[in-house]
Amino acid sequence: MKQIQLGSSGITIFPLIFGTLPLGPLQAGLSPADGGRLIRHALERGITMLDTAALYKTYPHIRAGLEGWQEQVTIASKTHAADAAGARLHVEEALRELKRDRLDIVHLHGARIADPFTERAAVLEELLMMKEEGKIGHVGLSSHYIAAFRKAALHPEIEVIHPMINRTGMGILDGSAADMAGAIAVCARSGQGVYAMKALAGGNLISEARQSLAYVAGLASVHGVAIGMLSEQEIDANIAFFEHGTMDEELWTKLESRRRRLRIMEQFCKGCGRCVETCGSQALSMPAGKAVVDDAACILCGYCGAACPEFIIRVV
Numbered sequence: 001m002k003q004i005q006l007g008s009s010g011i012t013i014f015p016l017i018f019g020t021l022p023l024g025p026l027q028a029g030l031s032p033a034d035g036g037r038l039i040r041h042a043l044e045r046g047i048t049m050l051d052t053a054a055l056y057k058t059y060p061h062i063r064a065g066l067e068g069w070q071e072q073v074t075i076a077s078k079t080h081a082a083d084a085a086g087a088r089l090h091v092e093e094a095l096r097e098l099k100r101d102r103l104d105i106v107h108l109h110g111a112r113i114a115d116p117f118t119e120r121a122a123v124l125e126e127l128l129m130m131k132e133e134g135k136i137g138h139v140g141l142s143s144h145y146i147a148a149f150r151k152a153a154l155h156p157e158i159e160v161i162h163p164m165i166n167r168t169g170m171g172i173l174d175g176s177a178a179d180m181a182g183a184i185a186v187c188a189r190s191g192q193g194v195y196a197m198k199a200l201a202g203g204n205l206i207s208e209a210r211q212s213l214a215y216v217a218g219l220a221s222v223h224g225v226a227i228g229m230l231s232e233q234e235i236d237a238n239i240a241f242f243e244h245g246t247m248d249e250e251l252w253t254k255l256e257s258r259r260r261r262l263r264i265m266e267q268f269c270k271g272c273g274r275c276v277e278t279c280g281s282q283a284l285s286m287p288a289g290k291a292v293v294d295d296a297a298c299i300l301c302g303y304c305g306a307a308c309p310e311f312i313i314r315v316v
């Protein structure tokens, strides 16, 4: 299978990374056994890296998928903690839950943090300390902000970056797809490993999946692309694309016609109202202090998901 160097990190991966977010309670809510079966299928077909986060609650799925697996697997997790103690707890939780002595990559989960180097300086310091202690292999940064990566390029202690990028620029908070591509190209030239997120804009570009994947995978500075996958068919189709550049017309037409809907994990809603303010289609309301969607009015633009500080809105 094709193998790519993740920048200067020393990590080698197959360029399609299994994004585990959709398996967990924020999206499809698969059981650990069912999610684990999909992960195992992907590993058996040649995927070598899994992406997760403290927030995703998919460690049990990964643990199930890796049960008895003897081959090398790179695992990247993320901490959304606001302080050093919280970051340490997240890393220790991941080590315990994944039954590992060391996490290959831990990102500062900075989705909506424009300047993590000032706003989350203590978290970064703690992650670097845990790297010294041998608990983390590489410290990374995930973000939806171009500004964060422009700054990251000047910080060699950040060895891997995980940027939001897709053909339309949807979800990028401070510029266009071209601007983001420019910023991450500088990071790649500085030796940072780059693997992209949201190539399909959280599901909004499913109907144009082929051209959307081709755009992100075709960026010279992108070493890998994390994609959430919920069926063996989808895994196989994506692997064929990343391995051979092939896309079976009939299969992809079927994949691109999947039905989508907006899902809000109401039990985690803090009632802040940011999603309601963001929605230009008046499809959201808060009748009982928690956000509720009117499916008939929702155009699945995904903007409310990007606005939610709790990350509890997804197009699935």
Ligand code: SF4
Pocket (backbone or CB within 6 Å): 262, 278, 279, 280, 281, 282, 283, 284, 293, 297, 298, 299, 300, 301, 302, 303, 304, 305
């Ligand atoms: S996806 Fe777009 S249209 Fe639908 S509720 Fe969210 S912001 Fe409104």
Ligand code: SF4
Pocket (backbone or CB within 6 Å): 264, 268, 269, 270, 271, 272, 273, 274, 275, 276, 290, 291, 307, 308, 309, 310, 311, 312, 313
């Ligand atoms: S933005 Fe998120 S937390 Fe705030 S009201 Fe909407 S769903 Fe709830």
